[in-house]
Amino acid sequence: xxxxxxxxxxxxxxxxxxxxxxxxxxxxxxxxxxxxxxxxxxxxxxxxxxxxxxxxxxxxxxxxxxxxxxxxxxxxxxxxxxxxxxxxxxxxxxxxxxxxxxxxxxxxxxxxxxxxxxxxxxxxxxxxxxxxxxxxxxxxxxxxxxxxxxxxxxxxxxxxxxxxxxxxxxxxxxxxxxxxxxxxxxxxxxxxxxxxxxxxxxxxxxxxxxxxxxxxxxxxxxxxxxxxxxxxxxxxxxxxxxxxxxxxxxxxxxxxxxxxxxxxxxxxxxxxxxxxxxxxxxxxxxxxxxxxxxxxxxxxxxxxxxxxxxxxxxxxxxxxxxxxxxxxxxxxxxxxxxxxxxxxxxxxxxxxxxxxxxxxxxxxxxxxxxxxxxxxxxxxxxxxxxxxx
Ligand code: FEO
Numbered sequence: 001x002x003x004x005x006x007x008x009x010x011x012x013x014x015x016x017x018x019x020x021x022x023x024x025x026x027x028x029x030x031x032x033x034x035x036x037x038x039x040x041x042x043x044x045x046x047x048x049x050x051x052x053x054x055x056x057x058x059x060x061x062x063x064x065x066x067x068x069x070x071x072x073x074x075x076x077x078x079x080x081x082x083x084x085x086x087x088x089x090x091x092x093x094x095x096x097x098x099x100x101x102x103x104x105x106x107x108x109x110x111x112x113x114x115x116x117x118x119x120x121x122x123x124x125x126x127x128x129x130x131x132x133x134x135x136x137x138x139x140x141x142x143x144x145x146x147x148x149x150x151x152x153x154x155x156x157x158x159x160x161x162x163x164x165x166x167x168x169x170x171x172x173x174x175x176x177x178x179x180x181x182x183x184x185x186x187x188x189x190x191x192x193x194x195x196x197x198x199x200x201x202x203x204x205x206x207x208x209x210x211x212x213x214x215x216x217x218x219x220x221x222x223x224x225x226x227x228x229x230x231x232x233x234x235x236x237x238x239x240x241x242x243x244x245x246x247x248x249x250x251x252x253x254x255x256x257x258x259x260x261x262x263x264x265x266x267x268x269x270x271x272x273x274x275x276x277x278x279x280x281x282x283x284x285x286x287x288x289x290x291x292x293x294x295x296x297x298x299x300x301x302x303x304x305x306x307x308x309x310x311x312x313x314x315x316x317x318x319x320x321x322x323x324x325x326x327x328x329x330x331x332x333x334x335x336x337x338x339x340x341x342x343x344x345x346x347x348x349x350x351x352x353x354x355x356x357x358x359x360x361x362x363x364x365x366x367x368x369x370x371x372x373x374x375x376x377x378x379x380x381x382x383x384x385x386x387x388x389x
Contacts, residue, residue, distance in 0.1 A: 003062050003065055003066050004220075006038065006161070006212070006214065006220060007159055007161075009040055009041045009042060009135070009136065009159075010038060010039070010040050010041075010156075010159065010161070011038065011039045011041070011066045012036060012037075012038055012214075012220065013037050013038065013039055013047075013059060013062040013063050013066050014034060014035050014036035014037045014038075014051065014059070014174065015034070015035060015051060015055035015058040015059055015062070016032050016033070016034045016035075016055075016173040016174055017032050017033050017034075017035065017052060017054045017055050018032040018173070019032065019054070020032055020033050020054060023083075023171060024083075024190075026286075027171065027185075027186075027189050027286050028284045028286065029171055029172070030172075031171070031172040031173050031176050031182075032172065032173050033052075033083075033171060033172070033173075033217065034172065034173050034174035034217055034218060035051045035052045035055060035059075035083060035084065035216065035217065036049070036174070036214065036215060036216050036217060036218075036220075037049050037050060037051050037059060037063075037084075037216075038163065038214060039063070039066045039067070039072070040133065040136055040138075040156065041066075041070075042133045042134035042135055042136045043133060043134030043135075044073035044074060044133035044134060045067065045070055045071065045072045045073050045074075045133075046072065046073065046074045046075075046076060046131075046133055046136075046138065047063070047072045047074070047075045047076070047091070047098075048076045048078065048154060048163050048214075049075075049076065049077065049078050049079070049084045049085070049216060050075070050084060050085060050086065050087035050088055050090070050091055051083075051084065051086065051087055052082065052083045052084070052086055053082065053086045053087075056086070056087055056090065059087065060087075060090070063091075071095055071097065071098070072091075072095055072098050073097075073098060073099065073133070074098065074099045074100075074101050074123070074131070074133070075088070075091060075092070075098055075099070075100050075101065076101045076102075076131075076138070076154055076163075077100060077101065077102040077106050077110070078151060078152055078153065078154065078163065078165040078216065079147070079148060079150065079151045079165045079166060079216065080106060080109040080110060080113065080148060080150050081147070081148055081166075082113070083216075084216055085110075085113065088100070088110065088113075088114060088116075089114045089116050092116050092118065092121075093116070097121075098121065099121050099122070099123050100118050100121055100122050100123065101122075101123045101125055101131065101140075102122070102123075102124065102125070102150065102152070103124060103125055103126065103140075103142060103150060103152055104124055105144075105149050105150035106150040106152070107122055107124065108150075109148070109149075109150050125140045125152075126140075126142075127140070127141060127142050128140070128141065130157070135158050136156055136157075136158045136159070137156070137157040137158060138154050138155070138156055138157075139154070139155045139156075139157055140152050140153070140154055140155075141153050141154075141155065141201070141204045143165060143167065143197070143200075143201040143204075144197060145191070145194040145197040146165065146166060146167055146191055146194060146197050146198050146201050147165075147166045147190055147191050147194070151165050151166065152165070153165050153167065153201070153205075155208050155210075159211070159212070160208075160209050160210060160211040160212070161210070161211065161212045161213075161214055162205065162208065162210045162212070162213050162214065163214045163215075164213050164214065164215045164216075165215070165216055166190065166191065166215070166216055166217065167191075167198070167201060167215060167232070168183070168213050168215040168218070168221060168228055168232070169183070169186055169190075169215040169216055169217030169218050170182040170183035170186045170215075170217055170218035170219075171185060171186050171217070171218075172218065174218060174219055175219055179218065179219065179228070180231065181290075182218075183218065183228075183231070184231070184235065184241075184290050184293075184294065185286050185287060185289075185290040186217070186218075187232075187235050188235070188286075188289050188290050188293050188323060189286045189289065189290075192235075192289070192293065192322075192323030192324065193322060193323050193324055195235070195236040195237065195238055195324060196236075198232060198235075198236035199233075199236045199237070202229065202232060202233060202236065205229070210225060211225075212225075213225060213228065235293065238293070238324060238325075238326045238327050239327060240293075240294070240295055240296035240327070240328070241293070241294045241295075242274065242294065242295060242296070243273050243274070243295070243296045243297075243388055244273050244274035244275065244276065244294070244295035244296060244297065245264075245267055245273055245274070245275045245276070245295060245296075245297040245298070245299060245384070245385070246276050246278060246288075246291040246292050246294070246295045246297070246298050246299070247260045247263065247264055247275065247276065247277045247278065247298075247299040247301060248278050248280055248288055248291075248292065248298065248299070248300050248301070248313070248316055249277060249278065249279055249280060249300075249301040249302070250279075250280040250281055250301075250302045250303065250310045250311075250312035250313035250316070251279070251281065251301070251302075251303060251310075251335075252281075252303045252305070252310060255303075255335060255365070255367060255368050255369065256301050256302060256303050256333070256335040256365070257277075257279060257301075258368075258369055259301055259333055259335065259363075259365050259369045259373070259377070260277050260299070260301040260333070261277060262369060262374070262377060263299060263301075263331075263333065263377045263380065263381055264277050266374075266377055266378055266381040267381045267384070267385060270381055270382065270385055271385050271388055273296075273297075273385060273388055274295070276291055276295065278291055280312040280313060280315075280316050281312045285315070285316065285319065288316060289316075289319055289320065289323065292316075292320055292325065292328075293323075293325070296328065296329070296388070297328065297329050297330070297331075297384055297385065297388075298328050298329070298330045298331070299330070299331040299332070299333060299380075299384070300313060300316075300317070300330065300331070300332055300333070300346050300350075301332075301333035301334075301335075302333075302334060302335070302342045302346060303334075303335045303336070303342060304334060304335065304336035304337075304339070304340050304341040304342040305341075305342070307339065307341050308341055308342075308345050309341070309342050309345035309346060310342065313342070313346065314345070314349075317346065317349040317350065318349070320353070321349065321352060321353055324353075324354070325353050325356075326353055326354035326355045326356065327354070327355045327356075328355075328356060328357070329357045329359055329384060330350055330356055330357065330358055330359065331358075331359045331362075331363075331380050331381075331383075331384045332346050332347060332350075332358065332362045332363070333362075333363045333364075333365065333377075333380070334346070334362070334363070334364050334365070335364075335365045335366075335367070336364065336365075336366065336367075337366065337367045340364050340366075343362045343364065347362070359380065359383045359384045360380075360383065361376060361379055361380055361383075363376045363377060363380050
């Protein structure tokens with residue numbers, strides 16, 4: 001990846017990590033991960049964020065090339081998570097005169113990660129303050145919990161560019177031609193819990209004239225910015241993005257999965273809503289979380305286990321709850337061979353979430369689906385989607 005010019009004075013010096021398999025050691029990556037870092041060249045040279053450990057050398061080479069013998073005057077730290085901040089110490093040692101720009105919380109966290117003394121070189125900025133580097137003026141806006149408490153975004157007033165930190169980022173390489181799906185999986189995985197804080201940032205962004213968004217992951221967004229902003233508005237409000245049913249299934253021997261596929265078939269016959277079945281035991285959990293938020297309706301179908309709930313479903317519901325899952329109609333299907341217990345557990349967990357309407361009847365299957373189970377599935381399907389046609 002060569003240095004990419006964002007404009008006459010702004011250069012992207014980020015890198016793709018094609019080898020990484022798990023982001024944050026938990027999110028599956030099929031197409032690697034991109035980490036963006038930028039340089040603004042003006043009377044003062046500014047680096048916006050460092051980079052992940054795995055791509056350190058690529059970044060250092062690109063930085064050298066972009067600086068072309070000059071020195072950086074400032075490093076802006078948007079976010080202290082190591083996927084961006086790992087190389088703060090490296091670069092601070094290499095350029096001892098370089099100032100480090102962050103907010104008070106940035107420096108509190110920085111001192112937990114690094115032992116370097118930054119007391120004489122730190123520049124503490126507050127909401128709305130501007131760093132004047134010549135033609136370019138950098139204005140800072142705090143974005144706490146999008147994704148850590150110290151996160152801040154930078155609005156470059158001359159070229160009208162928002163350096164948005166993790167916001168508007170995605171999994172995958174920088175230019176793999178796809179945004180919605182991997183940005184959604186990234187959003188609900190990483191900041192799904194913090195809808196209110198994302199909305200606060202969107203409100204601040206609304207008052208700015210933004211021509212380009214430069215996130216810390218994924219492509220530089222230059223056109224049709226409304227599309228991305230609208231997705232963030234929907235996701236952060238916890239409203240469904242589209243009409244559809246996500247059927248999340250955790251099945252031990254395949255019998256519960258057959259029931260899930262049967263109700264999917266029944267729903268498809270009843271309406272033209274999209275229906276997606278997710279196998280929680282074999283498929284990527286973050287994809288299932290993403291689909292639960294994406295669609296308007298949810299069915300949870302699970303086996304009973306140890307007088308409780310089969311663990312993949314337990315974990316799925318915990319993860320939804322962690323991310324403030326809300327505002328959905330939910331159907332429940334359980335399977336049990338001697339004392340079915342899954343429905344009680346799922347209902348208890350769902351009742352702890354906000355604005356969840358549990359649709360009756362709750363369906364109990366005994367070991368395998370039989371002919372006389374079908375009318376109960378039909379009734380659940382009818383009640384679940386009755387308001388959608
Ligand atoms: Fe891309 Fe929260 O770090």
